[in-house]
Amino acid sequence: MDSTQLLKGVLDAAVLAVLSERDGYGYDIVRRLREAGLEGVGDASVYGTLRRLFQSGALTSYVLPSDEGPHRKYYGLTPAGAQQLSEARDSWKAFSHTVQGIFDGARSAA
Amino acid sequence: MDSTQLLKGVLDAAVLAVLSERDGYGYDIVRRLREAGLEGVGDASVYGTLRRLFQSGALTSYVLPSDEGPHRKYYGLTPAGAQQLSEARDSWKAFSHTVQGIFDGARSAA
DNA sequence: CGCAGTACCGCGTATCACACAGTAGAGCGC
DNA sequence: GCGCTCTACTGTGTGATACGCGGTACTGCG
Numbered sequence: 001m002d003s004t005q006l007l008k009g010v011l012d013a014a015v016l017a018v019l020s021e022r023d024g025y026g027y028d029i030v031r032r033l034r035e036a037g038l039e040g041v042g043d044a045s046v047y048g049t050l051r052r053l054f055q056s057g058a059l060t061s062y063v064l065p066s067d068e069g070p071h072r073k074y075y076g077l078t079p080a081g082a083q084q085l086s087e088a089r090d091s092w093k094a095f096s097h098t099v100q101g102i103f104d105g106a107r108s109a110a
Numbered sequence: 111m112d113s114t115q116l117l118k119g120v121l122d123a124a125v126l127a128v129l130s131e132r133d134g135y136g137y138d139i140v141r142r143l144r145e146a147g148l149e150g151v152g153d154a155s156v157y158g159t160l161r162r163l164f165q166s167g168a169l170t171s172y173v174l175p176s177d178e179g180p181h182r183k184y185y186g187l188t189p190a191g192a193q194q195l196s197e198a199r200d201s202w203k204a205f206s207h208t209v210q211g212i213f214d215g216a217r218s219a220a
Numbered sequence: 221c222g223c224a225g226t227a228c229c230g231c232g233t234a235t236c237a238c239a240c241a242g243t244a245g246a247g248c249g250c
Numbered sequence: 251g252c253g254c255t256c257t258a259c260t261g262t263g264t265g266a267t268a269c270g271c272g273g274t275a276c277t278g279c280g
Contacts, residue, residue: 003119003201003205004119004236004237004238004265004266005118005119005120005236005237005266005267006118006119006120006201006202006205007119007236007237008115008116008118008119008235008236008237008266008267009113009114009115009116009117009118009235009236010115010116010209011236011237013209013213014209014212016216017212017213017215017216018212018215018216020216021215021216025258025259026258026259027257027258027259028258033212036208036211036212036215037207037208037211037212038208038212040238041237041238042237042238042239043238043258043259044237044238044239044240044260044261045236045237045238046237047258047259047260048236048237048238048260049236049237051260052236066245066246066257066258067246068245068246068247068256068257069244069245069246069247069256069257069258070243070244070245070246070257070258070259071245071258071259072257072258072259073258073259085216089213089216091113091116092116092209092213094147095113095116096206096209096210097147098146098147098148099120099123099124099202099206100206101146101147102124102127102128102143102146102147102148103123103127103199103202105127105128105131105146106126106127106128106130106131106195106199114234114235114267114268114269115235115236115268117267117268118235118236118266118267118268119266119267121267121268122267135227135228136227136228136229137226137227137228138227150269151268151269152268152269152270153227153228153269154228154229154230154268154269154270154271155267155268155269156268157227157228157229157230158229158230158267158268158269159267159268161229162267176226176227176276176277177277178225178226178276178277178278179225179226179227179275179276179277179278180226180227180228180274180275180276180277181227181228181276182226182227182228183227183228
């Protein structure tokens with residue numbers, strides 16, 4: 001199974017969710033997502049998502065120097081981002097419920 | 111929210127699930143999926159999915175005449191298809207659990 | 221005969237995650 | 251000082267796939 005396709009439409013929300021806990025920068029977010037179970041997530045995917053979310057106004061960003069490497073570009077949720085997270089969460093809930101229902105309706109390989 | 115993206119990676123499994131109940135033809139499957147809650151699913155998406163699944167060996171197909179319209183191309187699961195459904199179901203379970211965990215970890219716009 | 225409903229395709233498009241490669245700063249060993 | 255590794259960010263091209271739109275074709279009805 002290719003969870004790549006499953007990820008679509010969820011990565012945005014996952015990034016927003018992770019950032020709602022606390023601000024973070026790209027490299028850090030990748031780590032956090034992987035620790036959360038999205039093990040296969042590619043770094044380029046996350047950076048791309050961050051750019052998209054930022055451009056759509058869901059995120060703010062500010063750069064801070066680091067003591068162990070190049071500067072870090074931190075991202076945080078805007079109110080619009082928080083709302084988007086909320087909506088994504090609702091969508092996810094409805095969608096996952098629907099899909100679950102379809103699988104439950106299927107008789108097969110227990 | 112665009113459930114289009116969420117659908118990716120799930121439509122295959124949804125079609126397999128619906129067919130595990132009983133064989134069906136394209137037009138019918140579209141209706142069944144919509145009734146199951148996937149309201150926005152496009153017919154072309156389903157036909158494309160059926161073709162793909164058939165070519166990958168997950169489905170068999172046979173044509174029957176209809177008394178109220180053109181012929182119908184019925185599809186049914188092969189053993190490989192049943193197994194793919196089973197795997198997809200497992201993937202879904204793990205994935206949805208992970209995503210749920212990420213949303214639960216987020217504090218936000220309750 | 222035209223029209224609606226059923227049934228099936230094909231083509232072009234958009235989105236999105238990913239692999240891969242490249243840039244760059246900081247600290248380490250030699 | 252040089253190369254190496256780790257941290258950190260970015261750009262390009264590719265593949266998968268759902269969708270919109272349009273087209274074909276058969277049936278029954280007025």
